[in-house]
Amino acid sequence: MARIEADDLRKVFRSPDKRPGLAGSLRHLVERRYSEKVAVDGISLRVDEGEAVAYVGPNGAGKSTTIKLLTGILVPTSGEVRVNGIVPHRNRVENARGIGVVFGQRTSLWWDLAVRDSLELLRDMHGLSTAEYWANLDRLVEMLGIGDLLSSTARRLSLGQRMRADLAAALLHDPPIVYLDEPTIGLDIEVKDRLRAFLRQIVAEGTTLVLTTHDLGEIEDVCSRLVIIDHGRIVHDGGLRQVIETYARERVMHVDLAARPVSLAGIATRLAGATVIEERDGLGVAVTFDPLAHTAGDVLTAIQAELQVVDLRIKEPAIEDVVRRVYAGQLIPGPDDSPDDSPDDSPVR
């Protein structure tokens, strides 16, 4: 079942072209010139129930704007959205019942209220029964470790504490869809780990998740689908594992050696297609290989035939590598095959 359906969404911001200073402002009154900024440029997206989508792209790509369109905060310039079957910006109250939203840069808690008071207000807005409220709150308090934050004012919380309280506020009504826009901004490792575990759990329980982030490490074990956006357009949409297999397939085996080798040429001839480079001042070797061509066992055997191995590590490809390629402009859609036509394999350039 489709939870989120977006069809050719566009959002154009119009900002006045004002010269600086009073003269500029006065002049603007007469001339009224505007410049247009296309933040989201024809995005079509369908997210099914229970899917966890990572929505990534460089700064200014249009991620937050898309989230604001999907949540009904902004009215699209053109195109259509349906979330849980309703048009978010036309029916905001109804829409709000079915979604949970966290914007990392901004709190949704009442600044001057104790966290508990904020949660109780939300309870009443959502019309939760006392039983539902306590069941959900207990669970969130335990998973997010926010028991001792409940009586503090939002204003007094640290960034990480506030973020966890915000998550509790967004999930209090157990929404079927959760949007998180950079939820880990400024969090320490421990809190990030806890958050990731938490997200895995709600996804496992069937929550539909859309997550934007620059911290790509957290996508890998939470999301199953990756959407990459740049300049307001989707440049890739597909399964996360497939992406890695297609664009970041190679693995690297790092080995530590007992002594400096005379030559590395022997290894390279045993492993067709692999690249072998020296590391650690000659006391190590890194072999980059395609797992479909050679198994890790083959690679190790080849190295051991030539050299004495002390220790080894295999580096799996990270999603960072894929996205870094996009950032560097290597993975852009061709002029005649738009990402909409072939969402599962955009060409590499």
Place this chain on the structure above:
Amino acid sequence: MRRNLWLYRRCLGAQLRATLEYEGDFWIMSVAALLTQGMGIVFLWAIFRAIPQINGWRFWDVVLIYSLVALTEGIAVLLAQGAWSMAVTVNLGGLDTILVRPYSPLLQVLSSQIGMNGLGNLALGGSLFVAALLHVGVAWSPGRIATAAFVLAFAPLVKIGLNVLTNCSAFWLKTPWSMFPFAFHTLGELARYPISIYGVVVRVILSVVLPYAFMSYFPATAVLSLGSSSWLGVLTPVAAVWCLLLGRWAFRRGLLRYESAGS
């Protein structure tokens, strides 16, 4: 409707608790409100020492209008001060959060502040109102009391509606300052005095275009049966509904062009 009112009370109540933490502010604001309104009375008194009647209005009649302004303003400030936070909420991105909560965004904005200085206004307005009633010497029939109660209950809604309407300019002006609506608020202050003393343009503005006169002058004429247009005062509820509808309309138009803040 009942749910809306109940949630409104809940939001205001939460703000009240938050506001009471800054007890100092409360006293400063209340004293300030008392002083401002009190100064106005001194001013009135000085005028009427020189001219005993203005257009048929005597000192205590004008005090009555004046007290109604203080009362309606007090209620508007106490119950819907959030209208004045619109410029900040809209232009610093705070509206985002409001739009994803399942409660009318406009009612959330209105209930987002509680103006405790409204109590100062209410205290002064109440005393002036009673004092004026004792001096104006109208004959209180049950009918008149009912009219007065009915008309006065709606008068604050006129001001709340106009506050929403003028503050919605924030969606177009895109600054976090409320200068523009404040200019209109100041214009509305003209309705502290019998509007029959003004020229026709001002009168039309205050009674039709932005009917600030329905928060004080017209209700007072209805209560006192004074002047040729005292029947107009009975239309206060109509004016109130009209102003509220205008405010809601402006807010909805604003939401259509709301651009959030880049983040």
